[in-house]
Amino acid sequence: MPEINHKPLLGLDASELTALAEGFQQPSYRGKQLFEAIYRKRIESLDEISTLPIEFRKELSGQGYSIRSEEVAGKFKSSDGTARYLIRFPDGQTVETVWMPEGDDGEAGDGSDADIVESARNFGRATICVSSQVGCAVDCRFCLTGLLGVKRNLTAGEIAGQVMAVLRDQQVSPPHDRINLVFMGMGEPFLNYDSFIKAARLLVEGVGIPQSRMTVSTAGIVPRIGDFGEEEIRPKLAISLNASNDEMRTRLMPINRKWDMGQLLEAAKNFPLRNREKVTFEYVLLSEVNDAPEHARELAEKVRGIRAKVNLIAWNPGPGIEFSTPQAERVLRFQRILIDSGTPTFIRRPRGRDIYAACGQLKQTMEAA
Ligand code: SF4
Incomplete structure (x- = not known):
């Protein structure tokens, strides 16, 4: 190196x-x-x-x-094929990048015909989950990364470099191989906006991954959602919502004090979507906290009128965090209420739970391994 x-x-x-x-x-x-x-x-x-x-x-x-600065300092494989990479930069800082083969982005689907067509197309694709910062300042209460605090922003090269390191290791090559990117790893991409957007452009224009196969998730940095909508090249937008009202959201995501749900949903409503594009709302279900049927009904009301879909994620356990995973029936009931209200709603299958690679579990645990 x-x-x-x-x-x-x-x-x-x-x-x-x-x-x-x-x-x-x-x-x-x-x-x-x-x-x-x-x-x-x-x-x-x-x-x-x-x-x-x-x-x-x-x-x-x-x-x-x-040419490059990053190196793969560790790689853990899950029994489900997921691989978690520890990527180290020359200053010794590390982030995690996750490879999820057979590509799905974790959606188990709603069982509709569209799902069946979708799963036929899924063959041979993979998703890479990319980090944008070392640690994270946002402090969502259900997230292991949030416990770290933020150490520094990644450069555009360090963000794109993670993807390139994983492509190299997995010996795949877009656009021939179908690769999806989700900017949902460590960090809040919209708090490192310029580097994130530059990396996305390099990955589209240089590496050849179509922007339609990229999604960025934000905890709700409202002014940046507006900026993002004006970008010529941009991934799709996902908003990490996780609550059906302000009181609950502020408890789970303190950033809600700064930009509340009203402002956030308004930004989502005004977001300039492309043909057939939808905003994704992500909702981590925490047992007995935000997973009751009345929460599903409240959420359905909140997202009504927004061209959106909802991804439900049953919370992934992590050491030091006092929540529990909801029962499968509660997750299905929550989904059913949203679907019946007219909102397409998917359940994301947890990936790589056994190696702490699932959503909200990234915390550089490999360093100790
Ligand atoms: S869920 Fe995302 S935004 Fe929230 S603390 Fe974790 S990494 Fe940061």
Whole structure:
């Protein structure tokens, strides 16, 4: 691995790479060649970029440039095929990135015909769950990552680099292989907005993952939802809601004091959706806290009139957090009430629970392993 003072090229976009090449007295098309080599071909070492003159490669390395900065410091495999990666950066900070094969994004579906068609198409796809910060400042009470606090933001290169490290390890290559990305790992992407959005663009334009196969989840940073709607290239929007009223949401997600449900749902309602796109509301079900039938009815009223679907996630247990997982019947009842009210509602299957890779469980536990 390069030394701590290295300068990674991964994270620079085509115009930045062009400016860099020109700074080395190279023709501007060398920038495009670098972009192709780094993102599309995913070449790992400057020495291997045969489209560039040897002298230019030597000059770049001589000045401390290298392609990437991250390394896979650990990998845990779950019995369900999920793999949890510990990715380490040169300053020693680590995040977790999760590979979920056979692709689903965890939705067990509502049993409709649309589901059956969907599951036929699912064959051979996989989802990567990506982190955006080291730790998280948002402090959702049901989340292990929240216990860490935030240590630092990731750069665009560190966000895109996680995806590229996992693609490399799994030996898959989009767009040929069908890869979905969910920016739902450690951190709140909208509190690291510029780097997140730049990484998403690099992954679309460079790596070739369609934006329609990417979803970002926010705990409800309302002003950023507005900005996000104006982006030309953007993933789909998911909002981590988890409550059916303000009192409950503030208890579970203190950020609700800053932007309450009224503001959040208004932002969702005004969000400029593309054809056939919906906002996803995520709702972690906590036994005897937010999983009662009256909560489902209250939620159904709240989301009425918004082009949305709801993903239900039965809470994944984690050490040091005092909640419990609801019974399956309660989860199904909650889903039924929402579906009957006209809201498409899915139950997400937990993935990788045994290796702490499931939603809200990412907490760098591998370091101790
Ligand atoms: S659920 Fe997401 S936003 Fe909330 S503390 Fe965990 S990582 Fe942060």
